[in-house]
Amino acid sequence: MSATRRITDTLVIVAVMLLVWQILHQIAGETALPAPLPTMTYLMHMVPTARFATNAAATLLALSFALLLAYAIGLGIGVWMGAHRLSGAVGEPILVALYSLPKITLYPVVLLIFGLGLSGKVAFGAMHGILPVALLTIGAIRAIPPVYLRSARTLHLSPWQTIATVLLPAALPEVFTGLRIGFSVTLLGVLLGEMFASKQGLGSLIMSDMSLAQSEDMVTVAIILFAFAAIANALLLWVEHRLHRRV
Amino acid sequence: MTRVGLIRIVVIVALIGALELACRLGFINHRTIIPPSEMATALYSLLASGAINADIERTLGVILLVIALSIVFGFALGVVIHALPRVREALDPLFATYYAVPIFIFYPVLIAIFGLSPMPIVLIGVATAVVAMIIATLNGLDRVPRVLTKVARVHRLGPVTTAVTLQLPAAAPYLFTGVKLSVSYGFIAVIAAEFILSPAGLGRDIADAYADFNNRRMYALILFLLIIATIVNGLLHTLDMRWTERRAGGRP
Numbered sequence: 001m002s003a004t005r006r007i008t009d010t011l012v013i014v015a016v017m018l019l020v021w022q023i024l025h026q027i028a029g030e031t032a033l034p035a036p037l038p039t040m041t042y043l044m045h046m047v048p049t050a051r052f053a054t055n056a057a058a059t060l061l062a063l064s065f066a067l068l069l070a071y072a073i074g075l076g077i078g079v080w081m082g083a084h085r086l087s088g089a090v091g092e093p094i095l096v097a098l099y100s101l102p103k104i105t106l107y108p109v110v111l112l113i114f115g116l117g118l119s120g121k122v123a124f125g126a127m128h129g130i131l132p133v134a135l136l137t138i139g140a141i142r143a144i145p146p147v148y149l150r151s152a153r154t155l156h157l158s159p160w161q162t163i164a165t166v167l168l169p170a171a172l173p174e175v176f177t178g179l180r181i182g183f184s185v186t187l188l189g190v191l192l193g194e195m196f197a198s199k200q201g202l203g204s205l206i207m208s209d210m211s212l213a214q215s216e217d218m219v220t221v222a223i224i225l226f227a228f229a230a231i232a233n234a235l236l237l238w239v240e241h242r243l244h245r246r247v
Numbered sequence: 248m249t250r251v252g253l254i255r256i257v258v259i260v261a262l263i264g265a266l267e268l269a270c271r272l273g274f275i276n277h278r279t280i281i282p283p284s285e286m287a288t289a290l291y292s293l294l295a296s297g298a299i300n301a302d303i304e305r306t307l308g309v310i311l312l313v314i315a316l317s318i319v320f321g322f323a324l325g326v327v328i329h330a331l332p333r334v335r336e337a338l339d340p341l342f343a344t345y346y347a348v349p350i351f352i353f354y355p356v357l358i359a360i361f362g363l364s365p366m367p368i369v370l371i372g373v374a375t376a377v378v379a380m381i382i383a384t385l386n387g388l389d390r391v392p393r394v395l396t397k398v399a400r401v402h403r404l405g406p407v408t409t410a411v412t413l414q415l416p417a418a419a420p421y422l423f424t425g426v427k428l429s430v431s432y433g434f435i436a437v438i439a440a441e442f443i444l445s446p447a448g449l450g451r452d453i454a455d456a457y458a459d460f461n462n463r464r465m466y467a468l469i470l471f472l473l474i475i476a477t478i479v480n481g482l483l484h485t486l487d488m489r490w491t492e493r494r495a496g497g498r499p
Contacts, residue, residue: 009337028360089251090258100480102435104442104450105472108457108465112279184347191349195443196454203352207444210355218359222352233347 034216043220051205052221058200062121062190069122070129070186071179077130078137078178079163082171088138095138099131104192111197121193121201128189129182136178140171173243180236187229281466289467299452299468306441306449307475309365313372313433318426320373321380325425328381329388345378354440368440368448375436376429383425387418420490427483434476 018036025035034042046052077095081088107124114120148170152162168175194203202221209218263283269275270282281289293299328335350371357367391414399409415422441450449472456465 006340010340012337013341024360032360033356086251086254090255094255094259097477097480100431101473101476102438104435104439105453105469107442108453109280109469111457112462180347184349188349188351191352192439192443195352195355206352206355210359210444213359215356215359218355222356225352226348229348230344233344237343 031213032215034219039216039219039223042216043223046217046220047224055200055202055205056224058118059190059194059202062118062125062194062201063187065118065122066125066129066186066190067183069126070133070182073126074130074133074178074182075137075175077134078175079141079167081134082138082141083163083167088142092135092138095131095135099135103127103189104196107193107196110193116197116199121190121198124193125186125190129186132185133175133178133182136181137171137175140174140178141167143174144170173240176236176240176243180233180240183236184229184233187232191225278460278462281462285463286466286470289463290470293464293467294471299449299471302447302449302452305365305447306437309368309372309448310434310437313369313376313437314430316369316373317376317380317429317433321377321425321429322384322422324377325381325384325388329385335385342378342382350374351436351439354443358444363444363446368437368445371440372433372436376433379428379432380425383421383428384418387421387425388414390421391417420494423487423490427487430479430483434479438472 021033021036025033077091081091081095103124106127110124110127111120114123144167148166149162152166157165190201191203194201195207198204202225206218206221209215209221266275266280267282267284270277270280270285328338353374354367354371357370361367361370395413395417396409399413404412437448438450441448442454443450445451449468453465453468453472456462456468
């Protein structure tokens, strides 16, 4: 498919979504759902304000820490269970089972352990991200042709050297898929955490907007988060495609 | 029971045992986590008292409704979109991005529109679950072997007979993947919505128990939901395995 056609398609989708939004606005009324155009002008006014900036910074900070933890722990578990056959056979179904559980039910437990505030949000976000990163890393490492490992052994590489110079480069494209999915679910985890109990961050901003019936503000924040996630995903997908083509 | 399965059970039991021990010996504060055995007894007395029956009915009812709507609409939309290649091509970027954006942040917007009722919960649940079913349906229909449509033409089958006797069975494994994902997503979205803000339901109960520092009730409810989710996921997994085996066994 040509690039221009793809761009036109995306524009058509956006146009259709805006149209649906406008229709919903006509049905729901001004107070419940503001129209697209006023929301866009509102967005221009809102983004430079200190209120938005501090909350966005709080969310970004929590997201960065959560991603760091999710990636480190997820890769650690993934490499371990991918390389060690028995651990993987025992552990993988447990990880799969945990992955499909509604983790939101565990948020109160996270809050009791880590407290309200940054560490609770970070822990909850990381909880979401660890599993897809670990699961895809396990799959990626298992898919490595055994001959790679045999040559590593022939060259007398230490376990660390084997991981750094053979396992990770060979598994990188698929591992990166894990990192991309991990990004999305970690963002979701952080936002859910903020929505339930937090005084800071865009998730809590949306909830306070809702209770104060400031729908313009609420929809604007939702749109910004939506766009942020979509753009981040597109960038990560782009990198991922390049990695896949390299191999 | 295989050796690996045995080790897995030992690992899980050991983890629960370690938690129990850490709580009993006072390494973990009682106000943070209560011992697993206490969670179980708390859940038993909570279920026996019947105090949460109404909420169980409500939450599971909403989840069932969400799953049913998602599967029916997802399948129907999938069939329609599959028949329109140009529309499908245009929708591709949307499908590729859909599960990467936090759809859930629109839940407060839905509450603002529809008020605090089951309606926003059902909508956010379907919005989360339906797209997985659409994508699975498209995948499944793509994988129907060409030869089947030719066979249908040779036997002069009508479109309905072709769909029911040939296309549907061929696409079934992919459709089942869609069902599995819809169930899992529907469950998660409904519980999350109830938890964040809802007039009633099990998710709301957990949030309330947390706010009241009622740890016994909170852990009992959490345990209950985790058990239900594990049973449902386990059942779907077993079904999946059995069907895969049967298909593999049928092959020469």
